[in-house]
Amino acid sequence: MARNVSTRRKVVVTVVAWTIGILIFFPILWTFLTSFKSEAEAIASPPSLLFFDWTTENYFEVQSRSNYFRHFMNSVVVSFGSTLIGLVIAIPSAWAMAFSPTKRTKDVLMWMLSTKMMPSVGVLVPMYLMFRNTGLLDTRTGLVIVLTLINLPIIIWMLYTYFKEIPGEILEAARMDGASLSKEIIYVLTPMAIPGIASTLLLNIILAWNEAFWTLNLSAAKAAPLTAFIASYSSPEGLFYAKLSAASTMAIAPILILGWFSQKQLVRGLTFGAVK
Amino acid sequence: MNLKTFLLGTCSAVALSGLAQAETLTIATVNNGDMIRMQKLTEDFTSKNPDIQLEWVTLEENVLRQRVTTDIATKGGQYDIMTIGTYEVPIWAKQGWLLPLENLGADYDVDDLLPAIRSGLTIDGKLYAAPFYGESSMVMYRKDLFEKAGLTMPDAPTWDFIADAARKITDKGNEVYGICLRGKAGWGENMAFLTATANAFGARWFDENWKPQFDQPEWKNALDFYVKLMNDAGPPGASSNGFNENLSLFQTGKCGMWIDATVAASFVTNPKESTVADKVGFALAPDTGLGKRGNWLWAWNLAIPAGSQKAASAEKFIAWATGKDYLKLVAEKEGWANVPPGTRTSLYANPEYQKAAPFAKMTLDSINAADPKNPAVKPVPYVGVQFVAIPEFQGLGTAVGQQFSAALAGQMSVDQALASAQQLTEREMTKAGYIK
Numbered sequence: 001m002a003r004n005v006s007t008r009r010k011v012v013v014t015v016v017a018w019t020i021g022i023l024i025f026f027p028i029l030w031t032f033l034t035s036f037k038s039e040a041e042a043i044a045s046p047p048s049l050l051f052f053d054w055t056t057e058n059y060f061e062v063q064s065r066s067n068y069f070r071h072f073m074n075s076v077v078v079s080f081g082s083t084l085i086g087l088v089i090a091i092p093s094a095w096a097m098a099f100s101p102t103k104r105t106k107d108v109l110m111w112m113l114s115t116k117m118m119p120s121v122g123v124l125v126p127m128y129l130m131f132r133n134t135g136l137l138d139t140r141t142g143l144v145i146v147l148t149l150i151n152l153p154i155i156i157w158m159l160y161t162y163f164k165e166i167p168g169e170i171l172e173a174a175r176m177d178g179a180s181l182s183k184e185i186i187y188v189l190t191p192m193a194i195p196g197i198a199s200t201l202l203l204n205i206i207l208a209w210n211e212a213f214w215t216l217n218l219s220a221a222k223a224a225p226l227t228a229f230i231a232s233y234s235s236p237e238g239l240f241y242a243k244l245s246a247a248s249t250m251a252i253a254p255i256l257i258l259g260w261f262s263q264k265q266l267v268r269g270l271t272f273g274a275v276k
Numbered sequence: 277m278n279l280k281t282f283l284l285g286t287c288s289a290v291a292l293s294g295l296a297q298a299e300t301l302t303i304a305t306v307n308n309g310d311m312i313r314m315q316k317l318t319e320d321f322t323s324k325n326p327d328i329q330l331e332w333v334t335l336e337e338n339v340l341r342q343r344v345t346t347d348i349a350t351k352g353g354q355y356d357i358m359t360i361g362t363y364e365v366p367i368w369a370k371q372g373w374l375l376p377l378e379n380l381g382a383d384y385d386v387d388d389l390l391p392a393i394r395s396g397l398t399i400d401g402k403l404y405a406a407p408f409y410g411e412s413s414m415v416m417y418r419k420d421l422f423e424k425a426g427l428t429m430p431d432a433p434t435w436d437f438i439a440d441a442a443r444k445i446t447d448k449g450n451e452v453y454g455i456c457l458r459g460k461a462g463w464g465e466n467m468a469f470l471t472a473t474a475n476a477f478g479a480r481w482f483d484e485n486w487k488p489q490f491d492q493p494e495w496k497n498a499l500d501f502y503v504k505l506m507n508d509a510g511p512p513g514a515s516s517n518g519f520n521e522n523l524s525l526f527q528t529g530k531c532g533m534w535i536d537a538t539v540a541a542s543f544v545t546n547p548k549e550s551t552v553a554d555k556v557g558f559a560l561a562p563d564t565g566l567g568k569r570g571n572w573l574w575a576w577n578l579a580i581p582a583g584s585q586k587a588a589s590a591e592k593f594i595a596w597a598t599g600k601d602y603l604k605l606v607a608e609k610e611g612w613a614n615v616p617p618g619t620r621t622s623l624y625a626n627p628e629y630q631k632a633a634p635f636a637k638m639t640l641d642s643i644n645a646a647d648p649k650n651p652a653v654k655p656v657p658y659v660g661v662q663f664v665a666i667p668e669f670q671g672l673g674t675a676v677g678q679q680f681s682a683a684l685a686g687q688m689s690v691d692q693a694l695a696s697a698q699q700l701t702e703r704e705m706t707k708a709g710y711i712k
Contacts, residue, residue, distance in 0.1 A: 039548075040549050043527065065315070124346065125350065128350050128352060137352055138354055216335075221302050221333050228333075233307065234336035235520075236338070236464075236518065237520070238520070239523055
């Protein structure tokens with residue numbers, strides 16, 4: 001029986017949801033609006049919300065000063081590359097932990113997560129030296145490797161929880177029918193876990209797209225992704241808020257659009273198995 | 277294959293091999309107006325040196341510092357030219373991380389560099405970095421507000437005059453604050469200003485035996501004066517204001533005075549950005565009659581990391597970017613007011629520059645008045661006006677800055693802030709082996 005929801009309750013819930021939504025979205029909206037202001041209007045106090053001289057000058061300036069396309073391509077290669085490689089490694093390992101756990105599985109999972117608890121800067125110098133010695137500094141390959149390693153624990157954890165929801169009997173039945181291990185994973189497990197895999201994929205692309213510490217520290221000119229593009233417009237001496245906003249808008253637009261089109265998948269995956 | 281295709285193919289092959297031969301210099305630089313201008317003008321350099329190509333990595337100051345320090349300390353070799361400050365140059369040169377610049381060319385005229393700036397970049401008689409632009413600090417004030425209050429700003433004001441004027445100008449009801457000063461914690465933020473100001477009050481960071489001096493009366497006077505003045509005549513929330521926050525307050529007409537980097541002069545007098553562009557006057561940083569003015573000295577310099585494979589080309593570029601002809605090039609393309617200031621004596625003798633930049637004389641006087649080797653009234657064991665040129669200072673300066681920022685915010689008293697500054701500095705200096 002459907003619950004009887006009063007109109008008043010509906011209104012309250014809607015208002016609260018919209019308020020929270022707008023609060024969360026406001027910084028992005030403000031960045032977007034600022035990117036169309038002149039530098040003087042960007043710092044004006046009180047600020048004007050919509051009624052100012054809209055200008056696209058900042059975008060032209062940013063475009064003329066830096067090679068957006070190169071940074072964009074680097075971001076695409078690094079975030080998609082690291083996520084796909086991560087999935088290839090994570091699917092079998094999550095399968096192992098979900099369907100043939102041992103005494104130590106919980107410890108292994110915890111240990112993997114613990115690597116995320118260490119502050120990145122703590123391993124900066126050893127990583128930097130390894131990258132220097134192997135010639136990986138300022139290469140896309142190097143960034144793909146480091147981001148794969150960083151996001152791997154999250155990918156495995158997410159997949160592990162999705163796989164746990166899948167009844168082991170189905171896999172057993174496949175085995176009874178003579179499916180080999182690789183066939184079992186590719187043809188039986190993966191299709192059933194598609195929503196979970198899709199949301200893991202999307203979330204990790206977003207995480208890798210936004211990762212700023214390693215991408216800034218291990219790249220210089222050739223492999224620098226969009227994080228470096230934004231960083232080049234920040235300045236402690238001189239006000240470039242409007243240009244910085246334009247650069248930020250250009251950097252987040254692709255991932256925002258991707259998120260927009262895939263939000264159904266994302267929500268479905270994130271709440272997968274939450275309600276029984 | 278017809279002849280046309282063949283010719284096209286040959287041409288592109290030749291062009292490609294030409295590209296392959298060109299040497300690419302990767303230059304790490306800060307994001308400020310002068311540097312961005314240089315990036316736009318590099319065609320002049322590449323047309324004169326077709327065998328050299330330039331690749332720019334522009335970063336925010338603090339990110340840049342972290343990046344280039346990691347790279348140079350591990351000999352990563354990602355950059356062929358680095359933009360570094362006067363704080364890094366002596367430390368890095370002593371570590372053997374920088375190449376001395378000995379082949380800048382016959383017409384470079386090293387003697388034309390401003391002596392105060394040059395001395396900070398010279399170690400054992402060798403120049404380790406070439407200054408791209410230099411700055412000091414000075415007072416910027418609103419002539420209209422001074423006139424209204426019946427005040428006249430002297431060329432070389434005292435702190436007492438500044439404090440008195442600030443209190444008179446303040447009109448909190450109309451959001452006009454007498455004085456805007458840095459309060460945000462950080463060795464390059466509030467501590468740059470406070471260390472330089474403390475010099476004018478006779479204070480110093482360390483005595484000749486590296487013993488911290490925050491327990492001395494001079495520091496108490498300086499910090500007391502600053503906190504009281506900011507409480508009476510400063511903007512609200514001053515403890516989170518740095519250069520940019522004060523710049524935006526001043527440009528929107530909310531500050532009567534602002535004491536900060538001379539580079540700000542070109543921003544506040546730019547009618548495109550500033551609502552008070554035609555009402556700004558300049559004066560030297562204030563003193564207290566003890567013989568030292570609280571003005572700092574800073575320059576952004578170009579240097580070559582030791583072990584660079586492309587040192588010859590890099591030096592060619594540095595000679596171009598910091599040479600006299602570059603100043604002329606900027607003047608031709610963008611006007612004299614946009615020439616990078618604070619590096620060459622000849623620029624300040626140029627009548628056209630004097631005409632275009634009303635702040636030129638004050639900038640030069642401020643830079644000349646700073647003495648990094650003898651920054652304080654009493655003798656000190658260190659070099660640096662608004663910093664102490666030892667590797668530990670970044671951490672120390674920021675930790676002390678947090679105490680002083682807390683005192684400004686009213687979270688602790690001036691005495692408490694000084695006591696904990698003294699304690700933490702003593703601890704760090706003992707750990708680092710300065711205090712035996």
